[in-house]
Structures are given as C-alpha cells and as structure tokens.
Amino acid sequence: MRNPLSNPSRRPRRRLLALLATAGLALTGAVALPGTAQAANILTNPGLESGSLSPWSCTGNLGSVVSSPVHSGSKALAGAVSSSDNAKCSQTVAVKPNTAYTLSGWVRGSYVYLGVDGGASTWTSSPSAYAQLSVGFTTGASQTSATIYTHGWYAQGTYYADDISLDGPGGGGGSDTQAPTAPTSLRSTAKTSSTVSLAWNASTDNVGVTAYDIYSGSNQVLSVSGTTATVSGLSAGTAYTFTVKARDAAGNTSAASNAVSVTTDTGGGGGTGFKQAAPYLYEGWGDPPSVSTVMSSTGIKWFTMAFMLDGGGCNPMWDSNRPLTGGVDQTVINQIRSAGGDIVPSFGGWQGSKLGANCSSASALAAALQKVIDAYSLKAIDMDIENTDEFENEAVQARILTALKTVKANNPGLKTIVTFGTSTTGPTYYGNRLIEQAKSIGADIDVFTIMPFDFGGGSDMYGNTVNATEGLKAKLKSTFGWDDATAYAHIGISGMNGLSDQQELTSPAIWTQIRDWANSHHIARLAFWSVNRDRPCAGGGVVSNCSGISQNNWQFTSITAGFTG
Template sequence: MRSRNRLVAALGAVALGSAAAVALPATAQAANLLTNPGFESGTLSGWSCTGGLGSVVGSPVHSGSKALAAAASASDTAQCTQTVSVQPNTTYTLSGWVRGNYVYLGVTGGASTWTPSAASYQQLSVTFTTGASQTSAQIFTHGWYGQGTYYADDISLDGPGGGGGGGDTQAPTAPGGLAATGTTSSTVSLSWNASTDNVGVTGYDVYSGSNVVASSTGTSATVTGLAASTSYTFTVKARDAAGNTSAASNAVSATTGSGGGGGGTGFKQAAPYLYMGWGEPPSATTVMSATGIKWFTMAFILSSGGCNPSWDGQRPLTGGVDQQTINAIRAAGGDVVPSIGGWQGNKLGPNCATPEALAAAYQQVISAYGLKAIDVDIENTDEFENTVVQDRILGALKIVKQNNPGLRTILTFGTATTGPTYYGNRLIEQAKALGADIDVFTIMPFDFGGGADMYGSTVSAANGLKNKLKSTFGWDDATAYAHVGISGMNGLSDNQETTTPATWTSIRDWANTNHIARLAFWSVNRDRPCAGGGVAENCSGINQNNWQFTSITAGFTG
C-alpha cells in the first residue's frame, strides 16, 4: 500500500512539473551537454546510480553497442544522475530512449516525464528553463519501487553549456587519503578525503586500471562483483558540474576474502536430485551406501499459498517425510541442498511481493534445517522470463547470504547449446549489478535440442556460461569455471535426447578437469533401468545399472 501511495504522489509531481514547463522562452542552440550519453564507454563514467544498482549492458540497446541497465528494488528506484553546467534563464530540452515499466526522465527540482510501460525502446522528452541564477542542473532517470530493471540509452541534454565565454575549465583537486575500509569475498569498500573545486565537486569515480568500477556523490564507495582471493588496485578521481576531472588519487590495493565467492574457496558439490513427491523415492541411505554419494539436491520447495514455503507446495516444511529423509542422510554422514522453484507449480518468487519477503521465506527453509547451501531453480515464464521476479530472487539471495555467513547460493536455469540464452545472460548481468554474490550458476544442458552429441553440447553450453561469467565479472578462466555448475538429465530427456552412463562419465571427467563447482542430474528417482520404457518418473528409459549415474556423479571432485 505504501508503494502505491508513493506512486500516486510521484505521478502528481510529474503532472505539476509538466504544467510548469508551459510558455517557455525560445529554445537555446542545441548541443548535447551530457558526458557518456550513450554509455558507449562501457562504464558509468559521468553517471552516479543509487545503491550501486546501475550497470552497462550490451543488450538491449537503442543504438551503438551499450546501454544503461538499472535494477529498481522494493526500496530503491535505481536513480542514475549526472550534473552539468548550464546557463541561467535558458531553455533546455532533455530527451532519452528508455525501456521497462515506470521509467522516468527529468531534472531534479524541475520538469520530468515518464512512461508506465515500454516493452521496446521509447523516446521520452521534456523541456525546462533554468532559474535566474542557476548554473548547474542534475539530470536523472529512474525506475519505480519493485518494478525491476529498466534500460536507458542515448540521453541528450540540448542547449548551451554553462559559464558563458569559455565556461568552467578548472578541475577539482585530486582526492587524498584513499584507503580500503573492508573486504568480503566479492567486494572492497573504500573511503577517501574530499576534493575541492572552484565551483563545486559533484561526484567521484572509482577506477580499476582505466575502467570505472563504481561512482559516488560522497567520499566512500563499495566495489562489487569481484573474484574471491584476488588482489585489486584502485584509484579515485573527482569531477565537477562542467565535466572537469581531477588527477587520480593515491593508489590502494586490497585482496578479497576467500569465503563465499567461488574461485579459490574450494566449494564443490556432487548433488543429484532426490524428489520425495513421486517416482517411487528410493531410500537415500541405501543409495549413499551403494554409490558413495554424500549430497542430495532435495526437490522442490514451493508455495503452500502466498509467501509460505513447503515441500512441493503441500508437504509440511518440517515433521514430514522430507525432514525424515534429511535426518537420515545427515545421520549417514551426508547433507542436502533444497531446490526452491522448478519448472511448474505455485512458486515463491511470484508470490512474495518484495525481495525482503522472499528472503524471509528462504530464511524459513534455511533455519528449519541449518543449511549450508540453497539452490533456486529458476525456470519458465513466471520466474526465469519475468524480469521483476528475476531481480526479486537475486535481491532475496543477496539478503540471506548477508544474514547467514558461509551460506552458499546456487542459481539453476536452462541454456542453449552455446551457453546462456537472453534471460540467462540477463540473470548473470543482474547478479553483478545487484551485488548478489552468487556462488554457482548451474545450467541444465538438456531439452535444448542437443541432438545425439550430448557430451559436445553440454561442454559447449558450459563453456558458453564460463565465457559469459568472464566477460561480466572480469574473471579469469579458472575463477569463472569455479562458479559453473552442470545439472544434466540421466537417460532420456523430455525431448528424447539420450545421455548414457558413458556420456555422463565423460561429462564428469570434463567437469573435474576444468574444476567446476557443481555436478547434479535429474534424478536419483530415475537412476534405474527400463530400456525402451520412454521418459518415466521412476527410471531412465535406457539400459543401465541401478544408481549408475549417482555412482558416476559421486566421482566428481572438481
């Protein structure tokens, strides 16, 4: 209800701003005053985004090869701003191309415009006139609470630059005293002393080499999306309203921690799916004794109504057959990672209204079993292809990871034979943009038209994922592989693709050679022979030995 009231208030403000823009003086001579207006630098240079929620992406774009993506959350509209020097009593035209739900473009304290829904890029435009003594203007674009990611590109502020004859050409002084104030496995926090300027400092950019990795309007920032156990060197530069940039600060180096981030942490998990809801569930301890497997991925946590977790949406979270199975697995020296979501059913992602509510539901599961890891199996149009729900899941995983030190978080999603699809790429990009600190991105290389060569298709898909992680997070091959997971389908897939024990052995050996983080398959229930039996819930549809795929998986060491 509070979000709705804020939305109504904002719409009223927009209407007033538009009314104030009527009967303006003649438009000034056109010239785009904005720095990095199309984000073609590949960085946020010139722009500052609240909450570290902005990033530069390669798709979707309006023109060129880059655009802004900013992930509005339940508590932050992901506002991105740039302050420029302007002339008093002058009319300017602000325009830009935006995409998403409830996207705004305007000038702080002045006129703005918005669109309630833009499935493809839509141009927004608004004019405003500066005050009698106004020499700077802050341009903004933002989304709305809980509406997910919006995109912006080719933003233009047309009019004469500030300062009259020549304008402000004096750069701020270099920031001093840059220091690292804290690290995690994927972040480094920095602070520095303020710069001075003849007119005024409007912001600071944090550099790693020549790349801007964070921006701030204050004297501190946190750089996110870093690799674990890795040394980074940073500098900071100040900028003013006229776009003048200071010299670099002193350089400072910091090394990320070894826990919680993947590369270098030693997190490895061989964990085939076990489902107590159907498929003649086998005795977990019998399978453990026969194969040496220690971990199981327990499926599935769904909604029993609203934002309330339960097994399969109907069995109690505790006290039922699922808890009895988990207790037996642990008594035999093993452990479990619950899988939240899946292809079908009433899922928590769409039912929990905010990242905070979804995190609370996840926390119920974590607390019920004292978990070391959780897996969110994000599939289908209600979660995987729903950008609002994607961001909600990432936000929730970020929260529970912060609240449960040492907890490992896993995302499992579909793939093409060449690697992540559009929505998979978006999920990875948003994980970085939101600082979700995901430990393992697990692809499901089946039901993707892989054809006869399931080994080749699986390796191609996994390498595609590795390359996407490298380009998004700036990791090397080893670190990227250490964040990769594979979850296959033993025997016949739903699309009649065949993975034999020999094929799965080759996949496992490749996974060990490249030191990926996780190996799983669907499912132990199906790890029994029924040659010519088709796709069944209690057997693989091919000729094999009992628990043969589980035995092979138990040999995964990473």
C-alpha cells in the same frame, strides 16, 4: 533415442582395419626424429590460433575453427563428419628428399586419423579427451612436398584436432642451412590462474626469423611471429617451465632460449572453494528410493531435495503440500545426515506455485528462504529458476537475486546457487540477463548452474554440454572480469540421466565423460535429474521412476559421486 555408437555392428574394428588395408595405409608407431639442427615444426597455423583454417583445406567444407574443446591455446580444428564424408583436412608443405620426419598431433573423437598422403598414418578409436598421435616417415629420393592430413570416420560424429606438428627441415630447394640465434632473456611478464604471458629478446638470422615456437617442457604449445606470447589453458596453482626457439623460412630452428619457470595463480578471491556432487531427489514423485540404500551403494553424500514451493501466503512447503518440517522430507533429510551426508533444497522448478513468483517482495521472499535455512541449518540453497513466471520475468529475476543477496549477508558461509536453462552454445537472452543482474546488484552468487538438456542437444550430448558450459564461462568472464579458473569455480552442470523429454540420450558413458570434463576444469557443482529415475527401463520412455535406457541401478549416482571438482 538409440546411441548409434553403442551398436557394435556400426563400424567394427576389423572392418576399419580392412578398409585401411584396402587404402594402402600402414599403421606405424612413433619414430624418433634424428638429431638435426634443422628440426622444427614446418606446418603453418598448426594450432589454428590464427582463427582461420588457411592453409588447411577440408573436404566438403566440413572443417571449421572452434574455441572449445581445445588442447592448448584458444583454438582447434573441428571436422563435422557426415555419413558420406570423413571431413579430411590437409595441408601441403615443402620437404627435403631422403629425410626423416615426425608427424604428431592431438585429436579427440571417434576414429580420428593422422597421416601423410601416400604414406604412413595412425589413428585412435574413441578418446573422451584429447589424445596424442604420432607417426614417422621418410621422404622419397626425389620428394619435395608432402600432404599431411587428419580426418574422422563416416557417421561417427565431429572430431577435433589441435597442435599438429611436422618436425623436420623445411624444403623449397633453397640453400639456407643456417639456424637463427637463440632467443635471449625469456621472462614472464604476467600470469593468472590459467595463463602465463612471456616476452623475450629477438633472434637474428642470415635471411630472417619468421616464427618463434614456445615450449612447455618438451611440448610445443604455441607459435607466434613477434617476441611476446600468452599461453592459456593452464591449470591453477601449477608450475610450468617454458623455453622459446626461433625459426626461419627454410625451417632452420635455433637452440632453445633460457628456461623460465612460472607457477600459475591459485584462482584468487574470485573462486568459491565450494564443490558439490548432489543429484536431485524428489519425495513427492517417482517411487522415491531408500536414501540409505543409494548412499551405501554409490558413495554419494549430497542430494538436491526438490522442490520447495509456496504453500500459500509466501509460506514455504515441500511441493506446496507437505510440511516444511515433521514430514517425510525431514525424515529423509535426517537419514541422509545420519549417514554422513547433507542436502541442498531446490526452490522452484518448471511448474507449481513458486515462492519467487508469489512472494510480494524481495524482503518477503528472503524471509521465506530464511525459514527453510533455519529449519534445517543449511549450508547451501538452490534457486531453480525456470519457465515464464520466474526465468522469463525480469522483475521476478531481480526479486530472487535480491533475496539471495539478503540471506547470504544474514547467514555467513551460506552458499547460493541459481539453476537455469541454456542453449547448446551457452546462456540464452534471459540467462545472460540473470547473470548481468546478479553482477549489477552485487548478489555474490556462488554457483551458476546450467541445465544442458531439452535444449536441442541431439545426439552429441557430451559435446553440446561442454559447448554450453564454455559459453557460460565466457559470459561469466566478460561480466565479472574473472579469469578462466575463477569462472569455472562458479559453474555447475545439472543434466538429465537417460532419455530427456526431447529424447536426447545421456548414457552412463556420456555422463562419465561429462563428469571427467567437470573434474578436469574444476567446476563447482554436478547434479542430474534425478535419483528417482536412476534405474533401468530400456525402451521405457521418459517416466518418473526410471531412465528409459538399459543401465544398472544407481549407475548415474555412482558416476556423480566421483565428481570432486
């Protein structure tokens, strides 16, 4: 698969600028808003927190409200750009003539624009995370309304926008210029590692208060109609300072309330404290590379060694035919440890004779796992649960989870990982069942790792990987009662570098985006299949010893080594 965004002739910058000039759109920098008692965000539903698009209107019905990725709160705007429609989403508001306004917002995607019809606009080329745009303009002498918009660019993929703000006095031709009184007694009523709940005493106004705007420092993060709010999407163990301002229908805004400082929780007992960057390495396939070369070239320390299978009679062997100890696998493990690294063996995989399916009971499987733990004094083990013999077999799922519970109890400090497939929106039926079974038997799994490839990801492997991971987070929260930070701390991502079996393309740039997202959300584990394939062979297809794309040797491993959680 060819990445359309890697083609420099697709939408060159100078063509974009020429088109902007043709459309009469001027690119300007941010303009400071004059100090005024009436300054306020006069947009309705600026962060899409209502869960509805209204009053935003999007061309081609291409706009929607999504829960991930968001800049703050729990919702954001998504514009599904097509080859013939830039998914322009707009809102018209009343303004005052001859008045300065500042339009700002947070956007993410390739070539995303923010502007006002018939006036100024600004844009950003391709941020991998949310970036803030800001532009100022002054209304005309008789102008009483303005239509502000955001849009993407043709055939450049879905864009996202959040926390859009038009700061200035509201219009409407009324004579109300009196601001509400400031809210009082702002206080924190609850907190977690990722949320802070606030309450305050109501303001008064000569006409009536219509909204309260919540600020974190100087950034507006939420608008509500009542006197309570919960700010979400915060970082664990971090100090935040909040204030609240009241706003009336004319756009008059009050002075700020008292400030309240809150430090979010560190994650509590639900977090594992376990972080692991461990790409797969397979000694039975794919021209195995020199681990000392890979480690010295990339800085990687951990490897996931594949695959521990059944050699017959519930007896663990590498790939079912290489000895547990004394063979090439042990030689490589010794080399890794001599270089300051370590390994986690992966039991199972897509095919072969698997211990989970062939051991007659959970106790027999636990005994087989214990042989491997003892042989290598392991700190962690990974159960790669796939295919119909394990993943889609409910009895085998239970056997594996029970065995993991047993070895964890018998080996204090051992970390247990389960790895399984996913859809683009999160766990499938069997993935959900696996998580529910883990909860019901008290398996105390440290990391639930999804494999976001061969899952219909198409051209947006970054977006779909994030969406799948957010779906897993939601399932962990609902099943275990965890907060966001604790759920993320139990999550792993295991991708496939280059071309997948279904021709999904994960380029080094996309993998870097995924790693950066994983770091920013403090997940537990990052892996990919495989180091054997972490070599270039542009146009080489899906083969065992190269990625099928143009890249540098060990480039994906180097990127993965930058995962810190």
